[in-house]
Amino acid sequence: MITKELQNMRPLKGDEKLERDSEYMGADDIDPNVEPILTIKNLYRGKITLSRGKEVKNVLTFVEETVPGIVEVRPLIVNSGNRQVLKKLFGQVTANALEGKKIQLWIEHGVRNPAKNELTDGIRIKDKKPAAGKTTTAAAPKCADCGKDITGSGSFTAEQIAAGSMKKYGRQLCVECGQKAKAAMEAQEKTAQENDAPADDLAAQLAAAAE
Numbered sequence: 740m741i742t743k744e745l746q747n748m749r750p751l752k753g754d755e756k757l758e759r760d761s762e763y764m765g766a767d768d769i770d771p772n773v774e775p776i777l778t779i780k781n782l783y784r785g786k787i788t789l790s791r792g793k794e795v796k797n798v799l800t801f802v803e804e805t806v807p808g809i810v811e812v813r814p815l816i817v818n819s820g821n822r823q824v825l826k827k828l829f830g831q832v833t834a835n836a837l838e839g840k841k842i843q844l845w846i847e848h849g850v851r852n853p854a855k856n857e858l859t860d861g862i863r864i865k866d867k868k869p870a871a872g873k874t875t876t877a878a879a880p881k882c883a884d885c886g887k888d889i890t891g892s893g894s895f896t897a898e899q900i901a902a903g904s905m906k907k908y909g910r911q912l913c914v915e916c917g918q919k920a921k922a923a924m925e926a927q928e929k930t931a932q933e934n935d936a937p938a939d940d941l942a943a944q945l946a947a948a949a950e
């Protein structure tokens with residue numbers, strides 16, 4: 740069946756995908772056991788849309804678009820606890836004090852969600868500054884396929900290669916395994932295209948038969 744509301748909508752097709760409800764960073768954006776480091780770009784304060792309506796919130800945006808542990812870096816809504824941590828880390832919570840500063844995130848499990856009165860995972864800012872010059876998590880990124888440390892290549896750092904492969908292939912890969920994954924993906928797409936054609940013909944025949 741289809742509801743009245745859906746009758747006024749167009750179904751998604753092809754590469755169009757189901758999107759998440761919130762455009763802001765959530766705990767599920769962060770890979771398990773990774774404590775990503777991000778650079779604060781700007782501070783915002785104003786009304787934003789949440790699932791329970793519009794509320795005035797503090798929001799941080801970040802310089803990085805992707806980092807190890809977060810495929811797509813979204814703006815972070817700053818709750819009062821995280822605001823306190825920022826104040827402790829940098830003395831003040833002004834734009835001047837925070838812009839360009841690095842922070843490290845971690846996930847606290849079993850946090851009470853007051854809106855739904857249930858336990859959830861919360862994004863916390865670490866109350867220690869990330870070590871100077873260190874832009875990644877404690878462990879060097881490891882290749883998901885061969886298990887070796889991912890190393891920099893050309894003008895790319897190990898972190899950029901890890902993040903790039905995560906975006907493309909859904910896992911962190913070294914350069915070598917990334918090339919293999921690329922070849923495998925292309926082969927798969929080719930097969931999928933070849934298989935698609937007869938399926939379309941079949942659908943057309945069925946549609947014709949139904950008319």
Ligand SMILES: [Zn+2]
Nearest residue numbers: 882885913916
């Ligand atoms: Zn590898």
